[in-house]
Amino acid sequence: MRQAQHYTRTAIALHWLMALLIFGAFPLGVYMHELPLSPTKLQLYSYHKWIGITILFAAATRLAWRFSHPAPAMPDMPRWQRIAAHSIHHLLYVLLFAIPISGWLMSSAKGFQTVWFGVIPLPDLLGKDKELGNLLQAVHEALNFALLLLVGAHIAGALKHHFIERDDTLRRMTFRYKGGA
Amino acid sequence: MRLKITHKLLLATMLTAGTVSAAELTQLNPAKSQITFVSKQMGVPVDGRFKKFDAKITVDPARPEAGKAQFEIDLASIDTGSDDADSEVKGKSWFNAATFPKATFVSSQVRPLGNNRYEALGKLTIKGTTRDVVAPFSIKQEAGGALFDGSFVLNRLQFKIGEGAWADTATVADEVQVKFKLFVTGASSTR
Numbered sequence: 198m199r200q201a202q203h204y205t206r207t208a209i210a211l212h213w214l215m216a217l218l219i220f221g222a223f224p225l226g227v228y229m230h231e232l233p234l235s236p237t238k239l240q241l242y243s244y245h246k247w248i249g250i251t252i253l254f255a256a257a258t259r260l261a262w263r264f265s266h267p268a269p270a271m272p273d274m275p276r277w278q279r280i281a282a283h284s285i286h287h288l289l290y291v292l293l294f295a296i297p298i299s300g301w302l303m304s305s306a307k308g309f310q311t312v313w314f315g316v317i318p319l320p321d322l323l324g325k326d327k328e329l330g331n332l333l334q335a336v337h338e339a340l341n342f343a344l345l346l347l348v349g350a351h352i353a354g355a356l357k358h359h360f361i362e363r364d365d366t367l368r369r370m371t372f373r374y375k376g377g378a
Numbered sequence: 379m380r381l382k383i384t385h386k387l388l389l390a391t392m393l394t395a396g397t398v399s400a401a402e403l404t405q406l407n408p409a410k411s412q413i414t415f416v417s418k419q420m421g422v423p424v425d426g427r428f429k430k431f432d433a434k435i436t437v438d439p440a441r442p443e444a445g446k447a448q449f450e451i452d453l454a455s456i457d458t459g460s461d462d463a464d465s466e467v468k469g470k471s472w473f474n475a476a477t478f479p480k481a482t483f484v485s486s487q488v489r490p491l492g493n494n495r496y497e498a499l500g501k502l503t504i505k506g507t508t509r510d511v512v513a514p515f516s517i518k519q520e521a522g523g524a525l526f527d528g529s530f531v532l533n534r535l536q537f538k539i540g541e542g543a544w545a546d547t548a549t550v551a552d553e554v555q556v557k558f559k560l561f562v563t564g565a566s567s568t569r
C-alpha cells in the first residue's frame with residue numbers, strides 16, 4: 198500500500214470534530230444520568246442522543262475516508278509502542294461505533310425512540326423490553342469506561358511524543374503541519 | 379286481513395325485542411381490554427398505559443346509541459415505560475394520585491357516524507377538573523362479545539396534568555393521544 202506523507206485535511210478535521218463531540222457527549226451522559234427527572238433532564242437526554250448519533254455518522258465517514266486515504270507512517274519507536282498505539286487506535290474505532298450503537302439500542306429497548314435532532318427518526322431495531330434496556334445501559338456504561346481509559350492512554354501517548362520525544366506525532370494531526378518524512 | 383298484519387307486526391316486535399335483550403353486553407373483560415396513551419417528549423412519541431381500570435357498561439352492539447358507560451381508571455396503575463417517570467407522574471405536579479386517585483368518564487350520548495363508526499360524548503374528570511370529551515370508536519363483533527376500539531386527544535394542561543416546569547409544552551406536548559380497546563361480554567359469559 199502506498200504510504201502517505203501526511204494526514205489529509207479531511208482526516209484532521211474529522212479527528213478534532215469527533216474529539217470535540219466526545220468531550221461533549223461523555224460528561225453530558227454522566228451529568229444527565231444523575232439528575233432527578235425534570236424537563237431539563239429530558240432535553241439533555243435528547244441532546245446527548247443527538248450528539249452521540251452524530252459521532253456514529255462521523256465515525257462511519259472517518260472509517261470510509263481512512264480506507265481510501267492511508268495514514269502516514271508512524272515515527273520511529275520501539276515495537277511495543279507501535280503495537281500499543283495501533284491497538285488503541287483500532288479499539289477507539291471499535292468503541293466509536295459500539296458506544297453509540299449500544300445507546301441507540303438501549304433507547305429502543307427502553308421505549309424511547311431516537312429522533313436525530315428531533316427530525317430524522319432512527320428505526321427501533323429492538324422492541325420494548327425493560328430487562329434488555331437495563332442490560333444495554335450497563336453495556337453502554339462499561340464501554341464508556343473503556344473509552345475513558347483508552348482516550349486517556351491516547352492523549353498521554355500524544356503528549357509524550359510531543360513533549361518528551363519532541364517528534365511530529367501530535368503536530369501532524371494539525372492543519373498547520375507542513376513537514377513530512 | 380288487517381288482523382293478520384297486526385299479528386305479523388306483533389310477532390316481529392317480539393322477535394326484535396328478544397334479540398335486543400339477548401345481545402346486551404355488560405361485562406368488561408379487563409384481560410382483553412387496554413387503555414393506552416401516546417405522549418410526545420421532545421417531539422418523540424412515547425407509549426404508556428394504565429394497568430387497572432373498571433367500567434359499568436350496558437351496550438347493545440347493534441344499537442350503541444342506547445348504550446351507557448361509566449369508567450374508572452386507577453391513576454396509580456400508570457406505566458410510562460420508566461420507573462422514574464412512573465413515580466414522577468403520580469406526584470403533585472402531575473396526577474396527584476394521592477388526592478385524586480381515579481380518573482372517571484361518564485358517557486352522556488352515543489352518536490352514529492356511519493360506516494360502523496360512532497362517537498361517545500361524555501364528561502371526563504381528572505384531578506378535580508371535569509371537561510366534555512368526544513371519543514370516536516368502532517365496534518367489532520367477536521366471539522363472546524364485542525370490541526370497542528377508539529381514541530381521543532386529551533389536552534393535558536386543561537386538567538393541570540404537569541404543572542410548574544412541566545407545563546412547558548416544548549418538552550412534553552400538550553396533546554396526549556388516549557387509546558382504548560374494550561372487550562365487553564354478555565352478563566353470563568365467564569371471564
Ligand code: HEM
Pocket residue numbers: 219222223224225226227229230242245246247248249250252253293296297298299300301303304311334337338341
Ligand atoms: C460516542 C458517543 C457516546 C458517548 C461518548 C456516550 C457517553 C455516555 C456516558 C458517559 C453516559 C453515562 C453512563 C452512566 O453514568 O450511566 C451515557 C449515558 C447514556 N447514553 Fe450515551 N454516549 C454516546 C452515545 C449515545 C447514543 C448515540 C445514545 C442514544 C441514541 C446514548 C444514550 C444514552 C442514554 C439514554 C444514557 C443514560 C442511561 C440512563 O441513565 O438511563 N448515548 N452515555
